[in-house]
Amino acid sequence: MDIAELAQGVANGQRRALARAITLVESARSDHRAQAAELLEVLPKDRQALRIGLSGTPGVGKSTFIESFGMMLTGQGLKVAVLAVDPSSSRSGGSILGDKTRMDRLSRDPNAFIRPSPSQTHLGGVARRSREAVALCEAAGFDTVLIETVGVGQSETVVAEMSDVFLLLLAPAGGDELQGVKRGIMEIADMIVVNKADGDLKAAATRTCADYSGALRLLRKRPQDPEGYPRAVMVSALHDEGLAGVWEDLNALVAWRRDAGFWDRTRADQARYWFGQDVRNALLSQLENPGARQTLAALGEAVAAGELRPSAAAEEFIARLHGNTGSK
Numbered sequence: 001m002d003i004a005e006l007a008q009g010v011a012n013g014q015r016r017a018l019a020r021a022i023t024l025v026e027s028a029r030s031d032h033r034a035q036a037a038e039l040l041e042v043l044p045k046d047r048q049a050l051r052i053g054l055s056g057t058p059g060v061g062k063s064t065f066i067e068s069f070g071m072m073l074t075g076q077g078l079k080v081a082v083l084a085v086d087p088s089s090s091r092s093g094g095s096i097l098g099d100k101t102r103m104d105r106l107s108r109d110p111n112a113f114i115r116p117s118p119s120q121t122h123l124g125g126v127a128r129r130s131r132e133a134v135a136l137c138e139a140a141g142f143d144t145v146l147i148e149t150v151g152v153g154q155s156e157t158v159v160a161e162m163s164d165v166f167l168l169l170l171a172p173a174g175g176d177e178l179q180g181v182k183r184g185i186m187e188i189a190d191m192i193v194v195n196k197a198d199g200d201l202k203a204a205a206t207r208t209c210a211d212y213s214g215a216l217r218l219l220r221k222r223p224q225d226p227e228g229y230p231r232a233v234m235v236s237a238l239h240d241e242g243l244a245g246v247w248e249d250l251n252a253l254v255a256w257r258r259d260a261g262f263w264d265r266t267r268a269d270q271a272r273y274w275f276g277q278d279v280r281n282a283l284l285s286q287l288e289n290p291g292a293r294q295t296l297a298a299l300g301e302a303v304a305a306g307e308l309r310p311s312a313a314a315e316e317f318i319a320r321l322h323g324n325t326g327s328k
Contacts, residue, residue: 003035007042013079013141015113022115025132040132043139049081050254051134053163055149055185060169061195062148063102065237070103072243073144074111081137082106082114083130084148113142131162131274157185161273164263165190165250170212172196172204187219190230190253193246197234209234224262229253286321295320 001024009017025036056062063084070080082103106112115133130147137145149159160166168189186192192212197205212232219230231249235242257263286292299313308316 001035003038003042007039010039010136010140011044018113018136018140019115021136022117022129022133025136026117026129036132040135043136045139047138047141049134049138049142049145050165050250051145051147051163052250053147053149053159053166054169055159055166056169056195057171060171061237062169065169065193065195065235066146066148067103067106068237068240069243069246070106070112070146071109072240072247074106074109078111078143079141080106080109080112081140081142081145082112082148083133083137083145084114084116085118085130085150113137113140130159134162157188160188161270164257164266165253167191167193167246169193169195170208172201172208186215190225191246191249192216192230192232194232194234195237197242198236198239205234224257224260224266226253226256226260292321 006017006021006024010021021039024032024039027033027036054062054066066082066084070082073080103114107114117130117133134145134147147159147163166189168185168191170192172194194205194209194212197209209232216230216232222230233242233246233249235246237243254263257266287296295317299308299317302308303310303313
């Protein structure tokens with residue numbers, strides 16, 4: 001693979017080149033990992049997109065919201081990239097990857113790019129290489145990158161470590177004020193968006209939005225938030241209602257954070273976080289070599305037979321991994 005040619009294609013905004021580049025960075029092969037690192041080094045680093053993380057429980061209407069929201073942005077002349085993460089089967093390892101089918105209109109828009117990726121075994125609602133895929137979309141010149149997680153629970157918050165603003169989508173009648181003050185995903189959301197505020201669900205959506213608005217006032221104010229944030233709003237993605245207000249609120253929040261210095265500070269903190277994650281992943285990759293696997297299997301059998309305690313076996317494995325063959 002000609003990395004220089006691929007990098008040029010990505011920098012020129014070629015969709016095929018961008019798709020190939022994301023496939024490359026998602027590969028687990030060691031030679032592909034080396035090529036991906038080379039690619040990321042030579043790409044332009046002075047381009048920044050607005051990174052918007054979106055999460056919510058399954059069935060809340062994330063795909064419908066993203067399509068309607070994305071169509072609104074492309075209608076304003078903006079280039080929009082959507083990185084959607086699909087859950088992988090714990091049995092077969094496969095994923096449906098059906099987001100392009102759900103976002104039929106947006107997938108045909110020349111100013112939009114949709115890339116579904118499997119979550120594989122990575123926890124936190126995103127794929128292992130989602131951060132690198134975001135960097136590729138920025139290098140390709142997209143103005144906004146929407147990062148859709150799998151349907152997640154309250155403790156899965158990794159997407160906030162790769163986005164500038166984080167939206168949490170909720171369905172009507174999704175909880176009360178007590179639910180709203182629970183720690184985890186609720187307290188890192190910049191905006192809570194109550195979707196499906198239409199038809200018979202309009203009244204329930206109004207009550208849910210009011211409950212969460214009250215709950216947000218009970219949470220400790222974060223230094224990166226201006227007055228009035230985080231906030232809860234209602235939308236109907238199906239009927240394109242309330243989307244312009246969400247975009248206006250997001251822009252106001254981003255402008256305040258830029259002026260107050262939180263934008264650059266947050267991105268620096270995120271870079272530091274991902275440095276630590278890459279170090280951990282590099283250490284874990286040492287377990288994949290044949291020698292380490294053989295040692296793990298042997299010590300595992302000893303633990304299963306009751307010959308070693310799990311903690312003692314773990315210490316012995318670490319000692320062997322670092323070249324000390326003596327056992328305790």
